[in-house]
Amino acid sequence: MSESEQTQNQTQNPDPRTPEPKVRAVGLTEYSWCRAVPGGTGITVLSLLLTNVPDISFLEALLCRLQVSHPILRSRVRFDASCNTFYFVTPSNPHVQIQSFDLQSTSHILQSSLGDSHIDSHHVLLEHELNRNSWNRTDGDQADWDVFFVSLYTISDTRWFLVLRLHTSACDRAAAVGLLRELLEMVGGGRAKAEEEIEQEVGIEDLIPSGKANKPLWARGVDLLGYSLNSFKLANLNFIDANSARHSQVVRLKMNPDDTYRLVAGCKSRGIKLCGALAAAGMIAARSTKPFPDHQKEKYAVVTLIDCRSILEPVLSSNHFGFYHSAILNTHDVTALDEVWELANRCYTSFSNAKNNNKHFSDMNDLNFLMCKAIDNPGLTPSSSMRTAFISVFEDPVIDESNKLHKEIGLVDYVGCSSVHGIGPTIAIFDTIRDGCLDCTCVYPAPLHSREQMQQLIDSIKRILVDGSINLQTNS
Secondary structure, three states: OOHHHHHHHHHHOOOOOOOOOEEEEOOHHHHHHHHHHHHOEEEEEEEEEEOOOOOHHHHHHHHHHHHHHOHHHHOEEEEEOOOOEEEEEEOOOOOOOOEEEOHHHHHHHHHHOOOOOOOOHHHHHHHHHHOOOOOOOOOOOOOOEEOEEEEEEEOOOOOEEEEEEEEHHHOOHHHHHHHHHHHHHHHOOOOOOOOOOOOOOOOHHHHOOOOOOOOOHHHHHHHHHHHHHHHOOEOOOOOOOOOOOOEEEEEEEEOOHHHHHHHHHHHHHHOOOHHHHHHHHHHHHHHOOOOOOOOOOEEEEEEEEEEOHHHOOOOOOOOOOOOOEEEEEEEEEEOOOOOHHHHHHHHHHHHHHHHHOOHHHHOHHHHHHHHHHHHHOHHHOHHHOOEEEEEEEEOOOEEEOOOHHHHHOOEEEEEEEEEEOOOEEEEEEEEEEEOOEEEEEEEEEEOOOOHHHHHHHHHHHHHHHHHHHHHHHHHO
């Protein structure tokens, strides 16, 4: 080979020893998220408010270690228009670069943000990140998309805001919780998950236990028709502005330890989970906004999300990264006379029965199909709102406790949630019980709904839960 040919070959392949990236087609559920995220649903954000200035080089090194332990974090999403298929492309080497915003840059973002002037700076930045859509390529750019971005904002001389932003197909809520815990442990001098443990790089559909997803073709057709027809009968909050472009906003619901204890105890005494009470209070709060006779029924849809890792084949560890949640959709008739614990019991019983009948597996393809159809045809939803349910909740809350490490690194607050301003529910609740206190991050699409409207709804939900728990305790 001549010297010029050698030079040309080195230019085309500067390091011939670098392995080719791994490529796999996404599963059906991952495909649905790849369709949803560009439209604004499924931008997952983990945010940390800090009083100690982070060392960017140190953080980047830790995040690279996490990318080695969890290969999907270093993946890119590729779309092949010729076959309408998405792929995960996973290079062999990690790559993380933190985008840093100094005080002036952060101030400019805060001043130009869509956030209201009376909310905290870190709340404004959280919403800003929920609406940074790196996967919406309006210019037709077909380059591969990273699934993981990191930003650091300087809020003041004593406060910093670190944000991890991820594509939901690569990181569901359980994975996000694991990511946060691993990162905090490493910051404190701990080790990442053993690198020799190889994570399964496969979609959830390929791990469903044999026979659990089976459904006769006629039953699938009936269910699809039922879901479609019901969508036009579903009630919701009044839409404030159904025409303008949408973005995600956040309201938080917080309870003190006593109220949280009574609420959790009330759920246990009834043999139900917290998700049932949250959904019930949400529907009662929504029904109370309607000027109808008390006895008149309205039908609300509830989506309950289930972390399936422990029931897959093979079983996956709790912090195995990827998207391994499934969903169950139930509808409930609600009047102004309904009592929260009766409705909560109804909600949870419907969900539990559906789960016992494997609906979270057998209906998975149906719900994915309908999700993509609504993305393609917004007119199939009321007022083209792209609302497919009133409320979404998780089967189980995240349980977390502060520790000495949090204080050492100056961790003041942290939030994990995902955007919903594309296809999705009116309100998505991400619930955590932290240090014995319920802390719900509630995400909704604006200006379809206003901050004032949603704050009133959340205040009503809290009041219903607190009053219901006190009454239950008094009468027991």
